[in-house]
Amino acid sequence: MTKINEQTIFHQVGNRFQSEDREIHIIARLEEPLVVVLGNVLSDEECYELIRLSKDNMHRSKIGYSRELNDIRTSSGMFFEGNEHSILTTIEKRVSSIMNIPVEHAEGLQVLKYTPGQEYKAHFDYFSTTSKASENNRISTLVMYLNEVEQGGETYFPELNFSVSPKKGMAVYFEYFYSDHSLNERTLHGGAPVIAGEKWIATQWMRKQSMR
Numbered sequence: 001m002t003k004i005n006e007q008t009i010f011h012q013v014g015n016r017f018q019s020e021d022r023e024i025h026i027i028a029r030l031e032e033p034l035v036v037v038l039g040n041v042l043s044d045e046e047c048y049e050l051i052r053l054s055k056d057n058m059h060r061s062k063i064g065y066s067r068e069l070n071d072i073r074t075s076s077g078m079f080f081e082g083n084e085h086s087i088l089t090t091i092e093k094r095v096s097s098i099m100n101i102p103v104e105h106a107e108g109l110q111v112l113k114y115t116p117g118q119e120y121k122a123h124f125d126y127f128s129t130t131s132k133a134s135e136n137n138r139i140s141t142l143v144m145y146l147n148e149v150e151q152g153g154e155t156y157f158p159e160l161n162f163s164v165s166p167k168k169g170m171a172v173y174f175e176y177f178y179s180d181h182s183l184n185e186r187t188l189h190g191g192a193p194v195i196a197g198e199k200w201i202a203t204q205w206m207r208k209q210s211m212r
């Protein structure tokens with residue numbers, strides 16, 4: 001066994017655990033940096049509802065604090081602002097319980113849609129220390145898969161030689177609040193180009209401090 005050096009935010013072990021309102025399955029994990037593949041995170045109905053509620057509000061993705069159009073991410077996306085639908089409150093509570101961070105630290109849920117050829121090149125989810133947003137930086141991510149992708153669209157971690165294939169209702173969790181910054185840098189990740197079909201995801205980012 002390799003020695004695990006740092007405390008993590010997520011500390012569930014075993015095959016399954018109870019979140020706010022749903023039993024979550026642990027499918028696979030990498031210990032350091034912690035990357036956990038989770039099953040049974042969203043029901044089919046919830047996946048369908050998130051796509052339905054987002055469909056009419058998709059815009060070409062803008063990236064980062066400046067919110068400028070960028071080649072790094074070619075998908076379309078939208079953020080939910082506040083909890084305009086009760087399903088969002090249910091999901092936010094569950095996600096906060098899974099991520100072990102209070103809901104007040106949650107950004108609005110983001111939904112992204114990729115069509116064939118679209119991708120999200122390798123990036124960090126945390127803001128660089130030179131940006132204003134880094135004062136209350138992101139510390140963890142949950143990417144939830146909302147549909148079955150025909151081909152492609154894996155979430156890949158080039159520094160870890162690891163990738164997760166999208167599967168409806170499942171999710172990949174990772175965190176980057178280590179004091180050893182090289183561990184945070186190893187959470188570099190991207191969304192591989194979709195080859196066939198569409199890929200829909202909902203991403204939850206958590207901040208170090210309350211957003212509200």
Ligand SMILES: O=C(O)CCC(=O)C(=O)O
Nearest residue numbers: 120143154155190191203
């Ligand atoms: O599309 C993916 O699999 C990754 C998405 C992602 O990295 C993000 O939303 O920050």
Ligand SMILES: [Fe+2]
Nearest residue numbers: 123124125189
């Ligand atoms: Fe990301």
